[in-house]
Amino acid sequence: MNNCRSCGAELFETPLLTYKNSPESAQNFINNLTSSNDAPVTLKIYQCSKCxxxxxxxxxxxxxxxxxxAVSFSKEMTDFRLQQLDDWLQKYSLKNKSILEVGSGRGEYLDLFKKIGVKKVFGLEFEKSNIEYILSKGNNATQGYLEDGLEDIKGQPFDAFAIFSFMEHWPNLKLGVEILNKFLNPNAYGLIEVPNFDMIKAKGLYTEFTVDHIFYFDQKSLSNFLTSNGFEILSIKNIWNDYIISAEVVRREPLNVEIFNKKFKIIKVSLNDYLDEINANKTVIWGAGHQALTVISLSNIKKKISYIVDSATFKQNKYTPESHLLINKPDFMLKDKPESIIVMAAGFSDEIVKIINTKYPFIQNIAVLREDNLEIIK
Ligand SMILES: [Zn+2]
Structure with a gap:
């Protein structure tokens, strides 16, 4: 397969690196050499041409x-982790929330979470003997693997999740994250850690390439993966003497568009109120740009407008889309003598007001549509 396991695009054709005689895994230790079917592999390291x-x-x-x-945590690691997890939970007020650890092993991190007072912490782990061990210690865990299309996890939906040095092993990374998302609340927080490829690169640590690790993330590619798979990065940094990249994320929520609705309403109401109030015989709009056309249509004021003027000759003597108002050249006003004018010309509005005052002094009411409001000039 020569497509990226993450984004599906083509990998660069030639492998970056090729290691013949690589151990076929880092964990299958051999009991008996005569009956072993140990076969070294040729490990080829590729890069995705797109992501x-x-x-x-x-x-x-x-x-x-x-x-x-491999081993239970050293004292130093335990202290470091307790502090780190406590900081993370406090920062996002997660201590009393429900937390999932994906890939719990024998519950090493579940114990730490419990130790700092988290009550609702749940594990997910594939290995049955690990699950038995976790349960025997009074922790909660579900047996399963995300990419298998897991249908339920005890304790879901979760307010937060953590994945410690596990994601780099997932053959169907994207699918795994997609399924994880199904068990999360809309604004769930995450703590995701992977081995640091920035350091592996900088130091030329070729022994870090192993069949066990399918992916090699640096800060950039990890951020890129997470942001294109439903998360916003809150912080990303190297920890543990730069061996690990630690990313704090939050699940992406739809953009808050309140400001658009608010402005739409303000402009619509102020335009209609103004036009009703002046109740002019003839009101003209100066400007046939896209902002003016949109405002006229969406504010539903076409019946209160006589015509439009615009100095762009290619627009003159034509009708506006949707509102069907005729566009005249500005000098048409010299003989028509409208009472009122609303200028909708964005950055040119002030210049146009000056022209109106000098060239068309018979216009009694002048207003300018600004970004936020309708400004009455006279
Ligand atoms: Zn890719």
Missing amino acids: GLIQHNSQPVSYYKKVIR
Whole structure:
């Protein structure tokens, strides 16, 4: 397969790196050499030509769904993690919320969450013996793997989630995140950590390329992946002597468009009120640009307007779309002598007001449509 496992685009044709005789996995230790079917692999490291993500295209290891953590945390790591998690939970007021850890291993992080007072913490782990261990210690966990199309996770929907050094193992990364999203509340927070490819690159750590890790994220490609898969990055930094990238994210919510509705209403009401109040015999609009055309149509004022004037000759003697108002040249007003004019010419409005005052002094009412309001000039 020569397509990116994340975005689906083509990988650069030639692998960046090729390692012959690579161990076929980092975890399948051999019990008996005579009966072993151990076969080294040729590990080829590719880059996506579109999203830039570094990845291998080998068969994933047989145990990719499980989380294997070598040892329980050192004292230093435990202290660091307790502080980090406590800060994260406090920062986003998550302590009393429901939290999911994706890929819980033997519950190492579930214990830490409990230790800092989180009551509603739930795990997700594929390995049955890990699940039994987690449950035996009084923690909550569901057995399963996101990319298998998981249908339920105990404790969902979650207000927050954490994934510690697990996402780089997911063969169907995008699908995994898509399914995860189904179990999250709309504005859920996330803490996502992966090995730091920025450091691997800088130091030439070729031994970090392993069949176990399908993806190699640097800060840029991790941000890129997360922002194109439903999250906003709140912070992204290197931790633990730069070995790990730690990203704090929040699930993207639809853009708040209140300001558009507010302005629409203000302009519509003030235009209609103004036109009713002056109740002029003839009111003209100066300007046939797209803002003017939109305002006239959306504010439904066409019946109160006699015609439009605009100095663009190619618009003159034509009718406006939707509102069907005739566009005259400005000098048409010299013989027609309208009583009122509303200038809708964006950046040119002030210049036009000066022209009206000198050239068309018979106009009694002048107003200018500004971005936020209708300004009465006279
Ligand atoms: Zn890609």
